[in-house]
Amino acid sequence: MDIKNICKNFEKDGFAVIPKFLTKSEIKKIFSQLNELINVSINSIDPNLKKKLTLDEKYLFLKKKKPKLKSHFYDTITFLDGVNEISKSKKIINIAKKLLKEKAVFVGHPQIRIDHVKDPYWLPQHQELGQMSTKLVLFYIPLVNLNNNSGGLFVRPKTHKLAFVPYEGHDNEGKAYGPGRQKIVDKLFSKPSLSKYKSHYIKLNAGDAVIFHNYLFHGTLPNL
Numbered sequence: 001m002d003i004k005n006i007c008k009n010f011e012k013d014g015f016a017v018i019p020k021f022l023t024k025s026e027i028k029k030i031f032s033q034l035n036e037l038i039n040v041s042i043n044s045i046d047p048n049l050k051k052k053l054t055l056d057e058k059y060l061f062l063k064k065k066k067p068k069l070k071s072h073f074y075d076t077i078t079f080l081d082g083v084n085e086i087s088k089s090k091k092i093i094n095i096a097k098k099l100l101k102e103k104a105v106f107v108g109h110p111q112i113r114i115d116h117v118k119d120p121y122w123l124p125q126h127q128e129l130g131q132m133s134t135k136l137v138l139f140y141i142p143l144v145n146l147n148n149n150s151g152g153l154f155v156r157p158k159t160h161k162l163a164f165v166p167y168e169g170h171d172n173e174g175k176a177y178g179p180g181r182q183k184i185v186d187k188l189f190s191k192p193s194l195s196k197y198k199s200h201y202i203k204l205n206a207g208d209a210v211i212f213h214n215y216l217f218h219g220t221l222p223n224l
Contacts, residue, residue, distance in 0.1 A: 003098055006211065010099050010137075014160030014216035017202065021209035022086065027143050029082045031055065034112075037076065038062070041069040059114065074114065083110045086141075095211065096137045106132060112143070115151045115223040124182035125156065125199070125219035129170065140210040147203060151223035153210055154201045156189065160213035185217065 009016040038058050039050045045066065053061060062070035077083065086092065087110035096105045108131075115121060128138060146152035159165070167188050169181050189197050201221070202210055212218060 003095065006095060007098055010211060010213065013157040015155055015157070015202075015210055015212035015218075017204070018209045018211065019205070020207050021091075022141060022143075022207035024207070026082075026086060027207055030080070030086075030112075030143060033080045033082045034077065037080065038073050041066065041073055044069070056116070060116070060118065063118070077112045078109050083112065086110070087139075092139060099137050099211070100135060108132075108136075113220075115220070117223055122151070122222040123220045124180075125154070125185045125217045126170070126181070127164065127217060128214035129164070131214065134164075134214065136214045138212050138214065140212065142204050142208065143206055145205045148201050148221060149224050151221050152202065152204060154199050154219055154221060155210075155212065156197045156199055156217040159197050159217045160215040162194075163215055165215075165217075182219070189217075 006016045006018065035055050035058075038055065041062055042050045042053075042058055049058070049061070059070065059073070062073065088107055093105060093107065097103065128136065140153050142152065144150075165188070168184050172181075189195060197217075204210065
C-alpha cells in the first residue's frame, strides 16, 4: 500500500483504489457476526430456521415476514465490533490523516449497505454534503465481488476540483428525492463547461477499497 500514490491519485482524480484492503479473515469475521446478529431475530420466530437458511435467505425472510425485525437488524449492524475494528483501524485513520493533512481526525459511524434484486435501491450521483465538516474522506469497501450488474460505485473523476456544485435537489437526502436526481445531475454535466467530466464505474473485488473526496460526484448502481 503506497501512501504516496494514494495521495497522488486522490489529489488528481478525487479518489484512489486500494486492492485487497481488507483481508479474507476480516471479511469472514464480519459475515460471521452478521449471521450471529440476525440469528437473534430468527430465534424469536423459529430457532430451526437458523440452520436451514443462509444469511441472505434469513435477511429476505425477515424482510417479507417481519420487516420491523429486519430494520432493527440493519440498524444495529453499525455497532458490531468487527465493523468498528476496521473503521477505527490504524490503516484507515493513518490514510485519512495523510489525505486531510491533519494530526487528528473524527471517525464517523460505519455502515453496511445491503442491496439485493428485491429492493434495488440505488443512490443517484451526488456530493457528500451536510456533514460535520466540508473536509472529509470516505472509504467504500465491498464485502462481495462487484460488477455493473450487481451494483457498486460509479464516480465522475476530477469533479472534486469543482468544490461545491449547486443543483436542484442537492439539499435533499438521496433516497427521499428518488432516482430522478440522476437525470438532473446528467443534465448538469451535459453543459459544455462540464461535459468533460464523464462517469466511471469502478469494478471491485471483496475487500478492495475506494477512498474518495466528499466533493467528488459519486453514486451507486442497482443490484439487478
